[in-house]
Amino acid sequence: MKRRTFLKTFSAGLIGSTILDPADLLALASEPESSPLISVAKGTDPALITMEAVNALGGMSAFVSKGDIVLIKPNIGWDRTPEQAANTNPTVVATLIELAYKAGAKKVKLFDNTCNSARRCYKKSGIAEAARESGADVSFVDDKKFMKVKINGEKLKEWPVHKEALEADKIINVPIAKHHTLARLTLSMKNLMGIIGGRRNLLHQKIDTNVVDLAAFFKPTLVVLDAVRILTANGPQGGNLKDVTIMNTVAASCDQVAIDSYGATLFGMTGDSLPHVREAHTRGLGEKDLSKVRIVERTV
Numbered sequence: 001m002k003r004r005t006f007l008k009t010f011s012a013g014l015i016g017s018t019i020l021d022p023a024d025l026l027a028l029a030s031e032p033e034s035s036p037l038i039s040v041a042k043g044t045d046p047a048l049i050t051m052e053a054v055n056a057l058g059g060m061s062a063f064v065s066k067g068d069i070v071l072i073k074p075n076i077g078w079d080r081t082p083e084q085a086a087n088t089n090p091t092v093v094a095t096l097i098e099l100a101y102k103a104g105a106k107k108v109k110l111f112d113n114t115c116n117s118a119r120r121c122y123k124k125s126g127i128a129e130a131a132r133e134s135g136a137d138v139s140f141v142d143d144k145k146f147m148k149v150k151i152n153g154e155k156l157k158e159w160p161v162h163k164e165a166l167e168a169d170k171i172i173n174v175p176i177a178k179h180h181t182l183a184r185l186t187l188s189m190k191n192l193m194g195i196i197g198g199r200r201n202l203l204h205q206k207i208d209t210n211v212v213d214l215a216a217f218f219k220p221t222l223v224v225l226d227a228v229r230i231l232t233a234n235g236p237q238g239g240n241l242k243d244v245t246i247m248n249t250v251a252a253s254c255d256q257v258a259i260d261s262y263g264a265t266l267f268g269m270t271g272d273s274l275p276h277v278r279e280a281h282t283r284g285l286g287e288k289d290l291s292k293v294r295i296v297e298r299t300v
Contacts, residue, residue: 036255036287036294038262043300044248046091046228053224053252054099056296063222063254064170066104071168072096072136073220075176075191076112076127078237079120085229086238088176090126092226092250096172097134108136109164112194115237139164146197153213154283155206160197165218173220173256177227177263179235179243183207184274186236187263188223188256189215208276215256215280223259225251227266257286258293265290 039056041049054060064070074088082089097108110131114121118140122128131138146160165171175191182204183190192214193200203210227249231238238244247266253259257280261271271277271288281288 036253036258036292038251038253038255038258038293038295040249040251040262040295040297041300042247042249042297045300046089046250047095048300049228049248049250050092050095050224051099052298052300053250054096054222056298057222057252057254060096060099060103063172064100064103064105067106068100068104068169069167070100070105070108070170070172071165072100072108072110072131072172072174073165073191073195074110074112074127074174074226075186075194076118076121076125077115077194079116079124080238081124082126083229083241083244084238085176085178085231085244086236087121087125087127088174089226089228090130092224092228093127093174094130094134096174096224097131097136100172101135108134109168110136110138111141111162111164113141113162113197113200114194141197143197151213151217153210153216155209156203156213156217162195162197165195170221171218173218173223175223175225176230177225177247177266178231178238179233179267181235183211183276185260185264185267185269187260188220188225189260189276189280192218192220208274208279211276212280212283212285215285216283220256221254223253223256225253225259225263227251227263230266232267255286255293257281257288258290261288261290261293262295 039053041052043049074093078086080086145163180186227247233243
């Protein structure tokens, strides 16, 4: 049996009723604790699979402490509905906000530096309404809140970064998995571009190196990958439902390289298919080889 371990959980209305094969238990026990871990939850209820993915990593209290200011960063970049899979699923976002508050967060903040009109994106995506109902402080990006800071990256030396991202105690990155015409795919590391300002189009030159520079700078506490629906073509904006595939999946990890490698498999690729994943691995930001990653799979 390979080091990758699949733990399948079947719940009939109850989360956490786990049926484990003895061989799976033995394999899990033999794996080094230093191995990166990805939890993958599958099911038709986005709220339940989000909770299950986080619970499999130890629960939100493993990442959020009492009194923390938490920034939850979804993709809200496009004037699209949830069905069109250009933005993060609003139920996934709302569930994470609720979990953060239950873990003791003092305040949960949410914003994105959108590509289309912010008001249209926030409303049409369903994220603003869902996030506010869950108690988050939802705001549009204010250019006055961008501060030029030293990124000290391979290419990106300094760039304007949103003040609230710099002041947050914890950052939870919540991308949607989708096609991207330039980067091939946009997953967790690419999603961090929504925290910065400036002339972001300039970053499309050497985009892979710039994305890795941002990943090395921000180092999110937790990444939750929304694959309830994935956009398989004409991304990142999409618009045609024929380009959308329903996966009913949410994955979570502390390793942003590993989870982007996992995200690539949803499109028939590997981490090695994506230059920014290869570069991030080379720089020591995480593990791209999924055979060296513990993967816990649960079905709710």
